Amino acid sequence: MSxxxxxxxxxxxxxxxVDDHVVGLGWSPSGATVAAASIGGPILLASxxxxxxxxxxxxxxxxxxSIAWRPGAGELASGGQDGCVRLWGESGELLWEVELGSxxxxxxxxxxxxxxxxxxxxxxxxxxxxxxxxxHVSTEHPSxxxxxGWRPGARDxxxxxxxxxxxxxxxPARGETRTLTWKGSVLRVAWSPDGAWLATGDQDATVxxxxxxxxxxxxxxxxxxxxxxxTWDATSRYLATGGGDSVAVWDCSGKGPxxxxxxxxxxxxxxxxxxxxxxxxxxxxxxxAGGRLAVYEGTGRRRLRFEAELPAGVAAVAWSPDGxxxxxxxxxxxxVAFAAGGER
Numbered sequence: 449m450s451x452x453x454x455x456x457x458x459x460x461x462x463x464x465x466v467d468d469h470v471v472g473l474g475w476s477p478s479g480a481t482v483a484a485a486s487i488g489g490p491i492l493l494a495s496x497x498x499x500x501x502x503x504x505x506x507x508x509x510x511x512x513x514s515i516a517w518r519p520g521a522g523e524l525a526s527g528g529q530d531g532c533v534r535l536w537g538e539s540g541e542l543l544w545e546v547e548l549g550s551x552x553x554x555x556x557x558x559x560x561x562x563x564x565x566x567x568x569x570x571x572x573x574x575x576x577x578x579x580x581x582x583x584h585v586s587t588e589h590p591s592x593x594x595x596x597g598w599r600p601g602a603r604d605x606x607x608x609x610x611x612x613x614x615x616x617x618x619x620p621a622r623g624e625t626r627t628l629t630w631k632g633s634v635l636r637v638a639w640s641p642d643g644a645w646l647a648t649g650d651q652d653a654t655v656x657x658x659x660x661x662x663x664x665x666x667x668x669x670x671x672x673x674x675x676x677x678x679t680w681d682a683t684s685r686y687l688a689t690g691g692g693d694s695v696a697v698w699d700c701s702g703k704g705p706x707x708x709x710x711x712x713x714x715x716x717x718x719x720x721x722x723x724x725x726x727x728x729x730x731x732x733x734x735x736x737a738g739g740r741l742a743v744y745e746g747t748g749r750r751r752l753r754f755e756a757e758l759p760a761g762v763a764a765v766a767w768s769p770d771g772x773x774x775x776x777x778x779x780x781x782x783x784v785a786f787a788a789g790g791e792r
Contacts, residue, residue, distance in 0.1 A: 458754040461773065461785040462499030466492045470777035472515035473764040476522055481538050482766070482775055483524050484783045485512040491526060492783070493540055496768065499785060503540025508532060516556040518565075518578065525565055527553030533567055535580065544580040559598045559605060566607055568593035573609055575620050584620035595636045599660070601643040608646055610634035615648060615658075628658050628665070636676050640684035645700060647687055649675035655689050657704065666706050668698070673719065679732070681725040686747070688732055690720035695734055697750070713750060715740050722764050726771040731788070733774055735762025741776050743788055756786060 472485035481502055485491045489512050491505040508528020515526045522538030529552045535543040550569035557566045567574045573593055575584040591612035599606040609616045615628040615637060636649035646658045653671040677690025687698045696710040717738030724733045731745045739758045744750040760778040767774055774788035
């Protein structure tokens with residue numbers, strides 16, 4: 449079912465800029481700072497209040513690939529094509545750097561308590577503590593690790609790593625591994641907030657949804673392109689997926705989405721490039737290659753709350769921790785903030 453077309457256009461609260469396509473966008477846990485990483489390497493730290501520059505970080509000389517704020521702390525991890533991981537303070541100071549000996553760093557993931565940082569480095573995963581000390585290193589995966597994520601709420605720390613042939617599940621402290629097997633290349637992993645489900649976006653235009661405790665695998669197919677856009681709502685009930693010119697919102701309550709028809713959103717502005725549910729409710733931000741930014745709310749037949757335009761195409765979106773402000777970045781480096789619900 450498509451969206452309602454009439455909606456107010458949201459004015460920008462502020463704008464900022466980096467010098468190239470934005471590959472990473474995120475708010476500090478305090479809500480005071482927004483980080484935007486460019487594909488060329490530099491990282492902007494901007495004031496979340498007015499968008500003023502806090503610091504221009506050198507990032508990674510051969511290109512930045514990933515950024516991740518440490519939960520509960522004003523510290524930003526970054527990884528790049530130079531095979532290094534760096535940790536920056538919220539005011540821009542370099543706290544430490546670690547060379548991993550790989551050609552590049554593909555992805556970063558902090559545990560929810562901020563005590564472990566997992567790094568996808570070539571075919572291996574490395575786990576560091578907040579001081580940059582190595583804790584664990586995995587054995588080699590079948591191919592480059594393209595994404596990773598810690599399972600929320602797990603009694604023993606467990607990490608899912610996306611690779612060819614499925615998702616390698618690893619408990620570093622125990623040295624235990626198991627594989628959620630799929631004969632294809634997994635590009636993205638997304639845990640439900642309650643840790644019960646793991647969704648994967650795949651090269652072969654499918655989405656797999658794993659019920660972890662039972663080992664059940666549900667496959668959704670029929671997408672137009674490979675799927676790299678996945679996001680869960682705060683309740684773990686709704687999973688939104690891209691993979692083309694539309695967004696499918698799957699109801700994963702009860703027995704899951706098998707046999708259910710997803711709610712469909714049609715932004716009508718080219719391929720969906722980025723998705724993000726708000727931190728505490730079912731508002732869903734959608735960005736497209738054609739430059740449309742839309743926020744939907746509700747369940748089932750979703751209502752279009754507001755829309756805006758970023759002419760160069762929407763590359764990334766990120767919500768403030770309290771869900772009142774939505775930032776979006778485009779393909780040439782503009783970063784724009786919008787009021788997205790409630791008073792600031």
